[in-house]
Amino acid sequence: MARISALVGDVRRALVARHYSVRTEGAYLGWIKRFILANRLRHPLELGHREVEAFLTRLAVEGRVAPATQNQALCALLFLYRDVLRVQLPWMEEVVRAKPQRKLPVVLSREEVRMLLAQLDGRAWLLASVLYGTGLRLMECLRLRVKDVDFQRCEIVVRDGKGGKDRRTLLPRSLVEPLQVEVERARVLHASDVQAGFGEVWLPHALARKYRSAAREFGWQYVFPALRRSMDPRDDLERRHHVDAEFVSRSLKRARDRAGIAKHVTAHTLRHSFATHLLEAGYDIRTIQELLGHKDVATTQIYTHVLNRGPHAVLSPLDR
Template identity: 55%
Template sequence: MTVLRARGYSIRTEQAYVDWVGRFLGFHHWRPADSLSGSEVTAFLAHLAVNRNVSASTQNQALNALVFLYRHVLEQETGSWEGFSRARKPKRIPVVLSRQEVAQLLGRLKGVNRLMASLLYGTGMRLMECVRLRIMDVDFSYRQIRIFHGKGGKDRMVPLPERLIADLEAHLQGVRELYEGDIADGNGEVFLPDALAVKYPNAAREWKWRYLFPSARLSVDPRSGRVRRHHVHESALQKSVKRAADELGLRKRVTCHTLRHSFATHLLEDGYDIRTVQELLGHADVSTTMIYTHVLGRGGKAVRSPVDRI
């Protein structure tokens, strides 16, 4: 764990990697990791792929965890097994809601969940990018939101929707009251990445570093043991969106990520170029963004079915 933290990995990645290393060692009857070679690694990976039939993303996460273990902890060469059966995720056309369906879905949500879902659709940000927003990331003057350390460790700017400004300002008043209460009770700290915490030792108690969507409860930081107010858990919004979609009777698989897909597709429908959409979504490769062009065709690439001519 020390090596993971020194390299700035998130606590979720840390927990996942530690879990996979434990499964790997357990699979080989808890033999020391430095006594296991590439053949044992490939046997475990083959077990996951063939016997457990885990998804492509799960296979790749297990492989990444073992590569990290051998390369950075044990400082051994990973050799040819590093590329063993690196699973390819199947390319699926994203589920997209119509504008009317988005309006109906947002109309079913209330309070903070509605505000967060509106930001997902209005900016195209990912769920965890929204959950982890800080007060200072919202720039009302320039009408933009900074996504700090998004997927791939990249920063980017997204537009701040005009119609959400009043709701955000009202929301911030409540967050401010919560912050002042925490300060008065001696619980005013918020989590900061290690490098920032060292460089700015007082920043953890400053207003601008607070989470935009703080949790209703204080919690104990699993790394430091300090009592802090973390951000809301993403599952609350996930459950609310699913429940709203079920209540509406939508016959699509609707998740929080569906709002991001809808954002991208609707921008392309409005005539924005693919490079602009790529930048807003934070895609490293434009080919990832191109998947949304497939959604725009009517009936399979705009082909008119012959049955419609009968």
């Protein structure tokens, strides 16, 4: 067990050194622990590509996981062997791949969005409105820094989004005033933290070393700060982080139930609805691709399933 505990520590340090996010760190460690447990606590150095193949195959055959889930497990185990144990695994041709499924996104109608937002208030309403009005991913929204919201140009700059890319998206004019109020609230919290001897926010990569005072500057603070300070798992320092993602999920679930919406509603549903409603309004798919931050326009094309309800709607022969 001591060797396993030491290995987990090595994996965590390797992930931090390569600037993986906390969520990715948790996911990778989870898969590595499951792999070790599935092999009766044997150390991975005693195992090889056959055991990795068998583990991934069981996920697909017995666990019936989605292709993305199986791929995440594969990436975690490849990271373990390649970057921590320094063992090069041969290409695994025997793995049974999870069957890919093309699923259409859950999209709310404009009326359903209105009903959903009507059941929210305060910060929950603002977060949901930003998600629907900008098309941001949930963590992109929660990690917004004050300096990246341009109220004059009505723009939001997404830093280090999915794939490590920066991009710009729009800021709805109707959200300018509510967001300004939220920023002022963050300013008051930050001032109280500084007065109490805190006030430093977590900075990505090596920015904290490069710009010594940046962590205490207001521009780097989160637009949606948490109500309380907490210990940072990266370095055990007490900081004020952003709002917990679970707060948004719980708020949307309660609002959906109160609004009587039968569809499954998550933060990503609002992103899907943003893209779909822009397409229905006749906006160019390339423009929507840039706003969403998709690497390939083929990813954005999944929203074209709505075009039969746009200005050039396809009518059923029965309706004719």
